[in-house]
Amino acid sequence: MLMQESALPLTPFRRGKVRDVYEVDAGRLLIVATDRVSAFDVVMGETIPQKGAVLTQITAWWLGRLEDKVDHHMLSANISEIVRQVPQLRGHEQELRGRAMLCRRTTVFPIECVVRGYLSGSAWKEYRERGTLAGEALPKGLRESDRLEPPIFSPATKADLGHDENITIDRMRSLIGEPAARELERLSRAIYEAGRAIAATRGIIIADTKFEFGRSKSTGGEGVEKVILVDEVLTPDSSRFWPADSYEPGHGQSSFDKQPLRDYLDAEKRAGRWDGNYPPPRLPKEVIDATSERYLDIYRRLTGHSLDPNGSH
Amino acid sequence: MLELWSPATRYGLWRRLWLALAEAERELGVAIPDEAIQQMHANLDNIDFKAVAAYEKRFRHDVMAHVHAFGDVAPAAKPFIHLGATSAYVTDNADLILMRRGLDLLRARTLDVLHSLAAFAEKWRDQPTLGYTHLQPAQLTTVGKRATLWMQDLVLDVQDIDYRRRTLPFRGVKGTTGTQASFLELFEGDHEKVRRLDQLVTERVSFPRALAVTGQTYTRKLDAFVLSVVAGVAASAAKFSGDIRMLQSFGEMEEPFESEQVGSSAMAYKRNPMRAERIASLARFVNSLEGNANQTHAVQYFERTLDDSANRRLVIPEMFLATDAILLLVANISSGLEVYPAVIGRRVAAELPFMATEQLIVRAVRAGGDRQVVHETIRKHSLAAARAIKEGADSNDLLERLSKDKSLGVRLQDLRGAIDPRRFVGRAPEQVDEFLRDVITPLFAGETARPERAEELRV
16 A cells, blocks of 8 residues: 555654654654655655655664664564554554554654765765865865775754754764763764675665664663664665665765666656656656665565565564 | 746746645545646646636636636646635745745856856966055055955855755745635644645745744745845945946956947947946846835735735846846956956056055165154155156156155165065965865865856847
8 A cells, every 4th residue: 555644543743754753652652654755855746665664674674683782762663563552553554564663762862873984975075175074084085985994973963944964073072962972973883884784795885874862761770871773774765775786986876776766857857858846757657666676675685585564573 | 037037937836836735635635636636747837828818807816817727728627726725825935936946046147257256366366456445545455366355245145045045934835814724624623634734845845844834925024035135146246346347447457348349429439347337237226125125024914915916026036137137247247357467567556656665664774774764754755756646747756756865875776676566465365375275166166067058148
């Protein structure tokens, strides 16, 4: 079933461009990924079948793999289990299958923890303009899409309007305190490097990514607040995924997940049929199917098995 | 820019906004058939303006005329077009989209100008020229350094444009008095769906957010904000044009003059700075309208009054169009500026001996003079030389007068050496280099390749 809108018997907590968050009770949230997709900053009129489920299940898969490195907020991403724990969702199984994740509530740090393992996007732009990244000087002579060793941690705050605002690590320290800042950087690097290494063996380059962390509402042993990984993790929406077999530094790389969509839109632009503004062209079935297949392919490659529509975790 | 403010663009945007509304309503469960969406999509620019005019004559209402004309070519959509909306949904939101695109166009033109001026500043980075304060000759600067002053104003304008562009909110889907009552009715009391509708449409047209609250219209303060940025560009251009006009009057520089251009119908020898004068003329028009936008905002009563409408239809497009024309002129002038170093040098030579008196005093004291005596001697000779010039001498002979004064005991050659103009420009050449390196290069680095500009100055 295709879904653009989820209307559930829960209180909406926050709605994003592609994900909706609902309040279950004081201690739990339900995160639902929709099938909406955007390209070139424009939201497409059509949805991509399975996209929401793929994103949720990729996060669930990573969280399982990373359990020895970090605590996370996932309680379940399996629809039967979710409905068992939240009975008022009975009857909504079809629309939530695979795409919903039941989570513990945390107090989220107001920081986007960006880790970059390759020089791309706004980081490439900053480097080209000023030779720096997150304000720190980088070696001269780097090319676009070059691998960064070690990866670079560049925090950002969530800006009110549109794009997040990059901040220095000093600024991050003053916002959340020295110990938390150190812990968020350590965890971000550890998770990214582990993820980058695993993905590389499956033909996927994770060029950069963004994590969010929260604090548990109840304190752990000895009164220390635990830092918990929240939000989506190492998905094609929170990261840049590149196909490793066509990787070539010196220019921008193709996008593992959105390339069929971008190629189609590029052709429409070149043919003068689209000016880049709303509305985007209607997407032909082949493009929708090819994009959907890309997402399923990413899931298969990463996990080694096909997507279980119920959610396997 | 002309195309941006054309009826085809504006009413094409209205249709896009109706499509976005229908798509979003459909997503939220309103039973709009796919055929309706398809027909709207296929007829976004298929506007029969004669049909619109006929409808408008009947209805005396432009939005309803366009609703009907759109419904004629998209009959399956006819029952759904404008569902729940008030006119301001299309008129106001389209205005915001147009203004945002207008800012993009002005920004691109401003960068064009900065490209030309950067090359100009670099070329003339160390050409000494008279600086002026109070319109009186003052310490020397360089031709390139003066160009950086023009450039810096435009860079500040670009930063202002970027801020306004990035933060400009959408009006969104708010209904007749801004309470969203009709949409609450449409969604049978589901507040969340009404909120979502506002958000969905806003996302579709790629605005970062919609205003949290509105009356019928978006607050006209937004117009004032945007138009103040536009007026700022015009003011920067006017300052540039004033300098060019005076420099042309001095004979130091000239705006481009075509080989067959006629300066004056009567005075055949004349070369008038007519392009710079046109900038001044248009900029005064633009700047005179800046306050208009705040006045319109000030007199909007309660949820809206219609006395904004006819006024805004003129003020907004005309300010953008005139400023676009201004920037075309600035680009034309700045890419073809003629500099006459010989004239500049003569004018410097006429003033420099006076400006160099401080250094001359030091030289004379070094040659054994008494500072107070030397000062008085130089003062007397300076006044005499200045009087001589005013009474018809062809050049400033202060140095000759000083070298002939035995009480000073300095040689003419030494005095000449002391007044090399390059010694009087301070850090001007270095400031040009630093400005280009630290301000201009980073600004351009973030830009994608410049598209070829099709528009030329036609008159």
